[in-house]
Amino acid sequence: MGQLIIHVDMDAFYASVEIRDNPALRGKPLIIGSLPGERGVVATCSYEARKYGVHSAMNIKEAFRLCPNGIYMHPNFDKYKAVSQQLNAIWDSYATASQKISLDEAYLDVGEQAGNWEGACRIARLIKKRTLEEVGLTCSVGVAYSKTAAKMASEEKKPDGYFEIPTPDDFVRLIIDRDVSVLYTVGAQTAKKLHAVGINTVRDIRQRQEDVVKMLGKHGQWLAQVAFGIDDRKVVPYRPQDAKSIGREVTFQKDVSNYQLLKDVLLLLSFCVEHRAQHVGLSGKGVMLKLTYSDMKSISRSRTIAFSTNSAVSIYREAVQMIDMVVWKSARLVGVGIYNLSDKEEGQTILKDLFEDGDQQETERKLLLDALQARYGLDFAGHLTQIYQWDTLHKTVEYMRKHFRE
Ligand SMILES: [Mg+2]
Incomplete structure (x- = not known):
């Protein structure tokens, strides 16, 4: 039986907090992480910076090459943690179990509070509304029958996104012809490995399950299930x-x-x-x-x-x-x-x-x-x-x- 799960993920969290607190930064390419000349990477950047090709995890040197006129700032984790606490209070008020993945991301099991699918969607929209009104930030929210589907739903319309994936069939329809990297556990290295043997899409994973398992072991088994929309994992209360x-x-x-x-x-x-x-x-x-x-x-x-x-x-x-x-x-x-x-x-x-x-x-x-x-x-x-x-x-x-x- 499907669950009623919401995945909520703040948009460009660190950068958005800085912009909220200093409107002069709005509309500018803002890069939070190491400073140019330091050794390190981009933690988060504003959507304006992304237009230059800058993204999270990028080496700061490369970011500076792409975006020399960007505004570079060190992260201010104490501030982000305080905002995170505000977010948690909103999230927790709707969930029987909430599993915090990071300061700005969580899975919420809203089955009890929602009662049914429509209720879950209503809660998801309420969370978006309250986050904007009470915290002054936008988030992307996915509602789905499983954790994986909820996470991918929140990615689907980012930023300020809202997306629903009610059933495994909907999930499969959405992703079957997409590149394997759409599955969030497939990182750059894994994608490369799969592409190298001609496993390019989710459909390929479904058709070549044995190869995938042989290549990736446990992770392969997991992918073979997810490619069919199967994910029964529960939201485990966790901070x-x-x-x-x-x-x-x-x-x-x-x-x-x-x-x-x-x-x-x-x-x-x-x-x-x-x-x-x-x-x-x-x-x-x-x-x-x-x-x-x-x-x-x-x-x-x-x-x-x-x-x-x-x-x-x-x-x-x-x-x-x-x-x-x-x-x-x-x-x-x-x-x-x-x-x-x-x-x-x-x-x-x-x-x-x-x-x-x-x-x-x-x-x-x-x-x-x-x-x-x-x-x-x-x-x-x-x-x-x-x-x-x-x-x-x-x-x-x-x-x-x-x-x-x-
Ligand atoms: Mg985020």
Whole structure:
């Protein structure tokens, strides 16, 4: 039996909040994320910036090349979080269960409040109206029988969109002849793989299910179902910010005073966090660093990043930037972790696919591992799977401490 699900997604959220608060920005290409000259990506941009070809996740250098006259701003997450709370209050008032995917996106199970299909559509329109009147922002809303269909419905008429997909038949009719990338779990890399073997449309997925499963495993099984409109997943009440963190730390047998060695240990710990996070299917929008100095004084630092990540390279990158900003003294403990976790299945695999240039990550990963091998004479890449185990990690760290040469 179909469910009554609403997917709501704010339009160009960070950019829209900034424009709302500073009307001088209206009508201009506004790019929120890193600034030109910094290393990083576009978090969100206004629709005017999109006309230049700028989009979320684009390298900031490329964005600047396309749109040198744009207005570039760092994100102001505290502000977006406050707005998000207002949005949550509106959403929650209509839903038996609401599953927050990010600050500006959620699935709502409105079955009980709506009673029937017409009721669900009425609620969806009310949410749009109240969001504009009470928060001053537009959103796109999809009403559908399943989560996948609701998410795709909200995409359909973006921005300020409203779209209904009442049944699996409607869903299939809508997407069957579209490119595979219409399915929101198919990111750029996956699409490339499928295209390479001639699976171009959703119809192709339906006709070549076995190939898709063979190529993509579990994800392939999922796609084969979705291509027929099947998705029975429930809206699971969830607030990412309530989830705990995933972290790893080590205490050294003898204090470490060398900065490079400490960074190398941070890298190993980042690999451990990546392993754990990917295992449980979570990624984090924040990275934290913990240090205990020889005098037992502890400090911790944390930062929110633009996109959820569970990649060791990204975690390490953030951790090193934080450690670069603290007073460096001899340390007895170091730890790294991610927090603000969210469910990877709900879009984060995709985020990673989209936002992290896979090849670039791979290259960076290899460079980092090669550098470790050169410094300590250990084949880290080959032993990563064992390093995830607690005592192997500690042994490895001790080995590194003893063999580190200045
Ligand atoms: Mg959005």
